[in-house]
Amino acid sequence: MTAAPWLRTLEVAHRLPGRVRLRYRRNAHAPDAAVLEGMARLIDGVTSARVNARAASLVIDFDAQRTTLMAIVTALGDLGWDAVKARPRDDEGAGAVAAALAVLVGASVAPMPARLPLSLAAALPMLRAGVDDYRENGVTSHVLESMAVAISLARSDFLAANATTFMLALGEYMEQSIARRSDDLLKHLLRPSSDLIWVLRDGEEVQIPAGEVAVGDTVVVGAGAVIPVDGTVMSGEGVVNEAAMTGESVSAIKTRGAKVLSGTTMEDGRLAIYAEQVGRHTAAARIADYVEQSLTAKSEAQLDAARLADRLVPTVLKLAGVSAVLTGDWRAAASVLQADYSCALKLATPVAFKSAMFNAGQAGILVKGATALERLAHADTFIFDKTGTLTTGHLEITDSIAFDSTYSAEDLICLAASVEEHYFHPLALAVVKAARATDQHRHFDHTEVQFIVAHGVASEVKGQRIVVGSRHFVEDHEGIDVSAHADVVERLYLEGKTLLFIGFGGRLLGILALKDSLRVDAAATIARLRRAGVKRVLMLTGDHRDRAAELADQLGLDGFHAELTPEDKAGIIAGLNAKGAKIAFVGDGVNDAPALAGAHVGVAMQKGADIARLTADVVLLEDSIARVADARALANSAMARIATNYKLTVGLNTAILGLAALGVLSPVATAVLHNGTTIGILLNAFRGSAPKADRRPG
């Protein structure tokens, strides 16, 4: 990846504490003012952003406690529309390390007079960065490091200066290359797949790749699909779920003139939409960028480490001063300044997180940020959705029982399929598939179909009302008596089947029984989660309680809730949240998106709806529930490693600092000891957390 062409032209025109004015060159690559402002506001710590397009300048106000100018500029690069980076490329970082190493070796064998210019040249970039950092942020650990190098240079202790420069370059390179590897992988995975979409061309509907849709096209979207553009409704009527964009799962009815956003889902109806923003300029693309940006957001553990590191900086500075005065030797001061805790404290934690995220990606788990990993490790309650999560979601019709002899078993399936064929619910898909496999594959003409979330569908055939759905829907909402067939119902439930009730003309016409098998590794996964410290495992489902009870029993769950609507599911999560539970919710986004969004950490199954993959904190990349336990194991080992590294950092550096202050350690010895241990700690952080050892076939 290369730096954004417009970004390279970003230039600091003026700055005050907490405010900066950046100037950019207006060229074809520069994003428009509103986009640039929006991007800038998304950056962590930025409080406001204004663009003056005529002056080609961008004024940003930020909270100097939370972010730095450098971080903002880097983030702007990360947000670049063309997926660009402001960070040095791998080979540049490697070049800096190699150069520093060459100078370290070279300066110790070079003739005396060449050593100062060589060392100075090698140290100059970091000295300059130190001065900039001091101007921008006051005394930071970078400033201390620069001071240490400067003192060593002033004392003509080139070995110490060069050793420090080298170690710092190496540390930075390692952190960045690890960070970039995980970021690149994550970004690659987050890009929405380019599907085919329908557009109106010369009055006809034609299918084109999503990437080819242009502003001004009329896009036609049906129920169940994700809206691919931002635009205005020209005709049609539809129910649109905007949870992906607003975070709230409220369905809005859209008719002519209404605005719709890409990434939102059509729950029902059909819309012709005039495309106003397409591709990378859509709201969905902006959200994807936002997710990418949140990768740089700091987790709690990271903030703790950074805070401690910042608090220690002035102490180290004072200690350096005191020991210089007491020992009468600047050597001791240079030693002390180098033994600052910050590098290991600040680097080891993010490196451990990113490396765990990278390993997770390779193990088929996308973790969207350090916070997600942290919460996954701390979750004490795991809640699973049933269909498609604990079960495979590939339902098969096993029984078709018609109570009216004018309908054959196949007719019953075809009748249900005729009204279900517009839906993507796993039950609907199974019914339609079964109908296609029948000999005649009859189609019953019907009026418009109504979909009642978590209940079923309703329409009219031959002037009579037809309903297909859950027992609760048919009995309680439609007032259809099923008691005459209680024995059949009982038997089918005992066989562990999911039932669909078909009501026609106010009577129970028949029952379809479907078998949804538990995933083979569901029980093993739950057992592994318990071994990994999870206290409670629950199941939520829209299905009947008998079916739910049987599964809960088979899996040895701590409890379950059945016959729930999506809102009920979210309500249960909120209730447990209020009682202090730390919840991980695992679902597929079909009727559980609000629950996914409301949990402490949401885990989306691979086959999940787009909406789930957008809102979840963790996305499984393989259709295997075992990955949930893998993710927990990875998170646990990352947190354990972070804790160990933290103790090691504080322990080792306190010892080194003490010895340095007493003048026992020379600056070179300090550089080697301090940076050596720091790199050791980083390597420990980087070490793969390989969950594969505990992986079961899935």
Ligand SMILES: Nc1ncnc2c1ncn2[C@@H]1O[C@H](COP(=O)(O)OP(=O)(O)OP(=O)(O)O)[C@@H](O)[C@H]1O
């Ligand atoms: N398209 C549909 N056709 C027929 N019945 C449906 C349909 N959608 C939902 N239902 C009925 O409503 C019930 C609840 O649906 P919902 O999708 O909330 O739960 P579910 O399919 O049991 O899955 P989960 O376990 O993930 O909650 C289903 O069990 C089914 O009886």
Ligand SMILES: [Zn+2]
């Ligand atoms: Zn109801």
